[in-house]
Amino acid sequence: MTASAQIVERSLEVRCGGRRVPTALWLPVLASHRRFAVPLVLVGHGGGGHKRAPIVVDMAEGLAREHGIATLAIDGPVNGDRDTNDAAAHALRKQDRHAYRRKYYLEQYDSMVDDWRAALDAAQQLPEIGKGPVGYFGLSMGTRFGVPLIAAEPRIRAAVIGLFGHREGLETSQRVYDDVVKIDVPVLFLQQLGDEEVGQRAYHELFEHIGTPDKRLHANPGGHAAVPRSELHAARAFLARKLKAQRDG
Amino acid sequence: MTASAQIVERSLEVRCGGRRVPTALWLPVLASHRRFAVPLVLVGHGGGGHKRAPIVVDMAEGLAREHGIATLAIDGPVNGDRDTNDAAAHALRKQDRHAYRRKYYLEQYDSMVDDWRAALDAAQQLPEIGKGPVGYFGLSMGTRFGVPLIAAEPRIRAAVIGLFGHREGLETSQRVYDDVVKIDVPVLFLQQLGDEEVGQRAYHELFEHIGTPDKRLHANPGGHAAVPRSELHAARAFLARKLKAQRDG
Numbered sequence: 213m214t215a216s217a218q219i220v221e222r223s224l225e226v227r228c229g230g231r232r233v234p235t236a237l238w239l240p241v242l243a244s245h246r247r248f249a250v251p252l253v254l255v256g257h258g259g260g261g262h263k264r265a266p267i268v269v270d271m272a273e274g275l276a277r278e279h280g281i282a283t284l285a286i287d288g289p290v291n292g293d294r295d296t297n298d299a300a301a302h303a304l305r306k307q308d309r310h311a312y313r314r315k316y317y318l319e320q321y322d323s324m325v326d327d328w329r330a331a332l333d334a335a336q337q338l339p340e341i342g343k344g345p346v347g348y349f350g351l352s353m354g355t356r357f358g359v360p361l362i363a364a365e366p367r368i369r370a371a372v373i374g375l376f377g378h379r380e381g382l383e384t385s386q387r388v389y390d391d392v393v394k395i396d397v398p399v400l401f402l403q404q405l406g407d408e409e410v411g412q413r414a415y416h417e418l419f420e421h422i423g424t425p426d427k428r429l430h431a432n433p434g435g436h437a438a439v440p441r442s443e444l445h446a447a448r449a450f451l452a453r454k455l456k457a458q459r460d461g
Numbered sequence: 462m463t464a465s466a467q468i469v470e471r472s473l474e475v476r477c478g479g480r481r482v483p484t485a486l487w488l489p490v491l492a493s494h495r496r497f498a499v500p501l502v503l504v505g506h507g508g509g510g511h512k513r514a515p516i517v518v519d520m521a522e523g524l525a526r527e528h529g530i531a532t533l534a535i536d537g538p539v540n541g542d543r544d545t546n547d548a549a550a551h552a553l554r555k556q557d558r559h560a561y562r563r564k565y566y567l568e569q570y571d572s573m574v575d576d577w578r579a580a581l582d583a584a585q586q587l588p589e590i591g592k593g594p595v596g597y598f599g600l601s602m603g604t605r606f607g608v609p610l611i612a613a614e615p616r617i618r619a620a621v622i623g624l625f626g627h628r629e630g631l632e633t634s635q636r637v638y639d640d641v642v643k644i645d646v647p648v649l650f651l652q653q654l655g656d657e658e659v660g661q662r663a664y665h666e667l668f669e670h671i672g673t674p675d676k677r678l679h680a681n682p683g684g685h686a687a688v689p690r691s692e693l694h695a696a697r698a699f700l701a702r703k704l705k706a707q708r709d710g
Binding site: 425430432 | 652654655674675676677678679680681682691695698699702
């Protein structure tokens with residue numbers, strides 16, 4: 213349970229394919245008092261994070277305070293409150309061996325999309341959540357699992373992705389490249405110029421592959437985890453602007 | 462004379478090397494009433510523009526309204542109120558032949574830096590203008606003549622440049638490449654992904670050459686003249702943030 217002056221958390225029970233999907237849903241405080249529904253942004257956390265990681269909660273607070281937008285997050289395939297009776301996930305948590313982890317991520321690629329869509333279905337059942345266009349924000353692992361979701365889900369109409377490229381070789385990231393071509397909604401792509409995990413050429417190739425011509429790239433100094441706060445602020449403004457334009461248009 | 466709810470223009474007489482330097486200086490309205498000095502941003506206009514072109518005045522209004530910052534502009538070597546007794550400049554205005562124009566730009570490269578510095582000296586004589594760090598904003602031709610200024614002038618401590626690359630061959634843009642290496646202040650570099658005048662590789666090379674590691678790139682969809690309003694807003698916020706950090710630090 214997270215509460216601040218800006219947001220209030222609502223519980224949301226979601227099941228998909230026999231699994232429980234661990235969710236976190238934050239509403240702007242005003243939305244919980246008023247009678248109108250608010251827009252929604254889905255936030256996918258990065259590797260090692262979880263649905264209530266600081267960057268996720270910061271995004272939820274910023275989206276609420278600056279734009280009156282609600283935020284929905286779910287746990288990735290390994291972290292947070294995912295069921296631990298899966299032996300593979302359990303082993304991955306302990307050994308943190310990158311090659312195995314990424315192979316496991318690939319195995320969960322389709323089920324993560326299913327889980328996100330089930331969570332979105334459930335969130336839109338609430339009277340506080342609007343039925344209009346939805347945004348997506350997810351960097352690094354949040355891009356890995358966000359790209360297939362954005363490509364598959366017509367309710368998502370604007371996205372912020374980045375901090376991702378084929379650092380691990382084609383065998384596990386090829387599906388991301390295949391799916392990024394299908395994206396046809398406005399995209400803001402974030403890059404770190406001193407990224408120690410993703411090569412600059414890999415960044416460039418992934419950006420080039422994004423299907424829509426309505427894409428823009430922001431490249432900032434510093435390493436993988438050094439995305440500036442001003443850029444996160446700009447990302448929220450981008451999503452709010454694009455969603456509003458599509459509601460109004 | 463420009464006046465709005467946000468800015469008031471002050472006349473500023475500047476001479477340099479025997480030339481009159483045509484200037485435009487706008488102060489936030491509040492600064493003209495109060496007793497404190499405000500920060501200053503220099504705005505270099507693009508090709509075909511002049512010191513009171515709409516994008517210059519828009520920047521001045523935005524800097525004043527959003528950040529309480531003053532704006533100084535001067536005419537480029539050909540346009541605006543530059544003396545017309547120079548036969549070469551006069552011919553250039555009439556024939557608009559790109560190769561000749563760029564050769565002329567190269568000839569004016571050093572004197573434009575001198576003119577800018579003289580204008581900055583004069584502006585900082587005014588009690589309303591602070592003596593602290595100064596920003597620079599200039600795209601396209603505003604980058605051509607801005608890069609040597611930023612490299613030479615220690616009072617400039619943050620810059621927004623872009624929409625420029627070696628489209629005309631090395632002989633006239635080589636000095637820009639030589640000078641961009643010397644820039645050691647924070648830079649925001651703007652790129653247009655559908656630019657019909659500057660190639661994407663040229664953009665990439667110029668950005669790579671910027672001397673400081675404290676550089677970031679924003680690439681947006683659309684042609685040379687299609688820089689989004691949101692990006693100009695972000696550029697103003699970038700300059701205000703970097704100047705404030707250096708005053709406070």
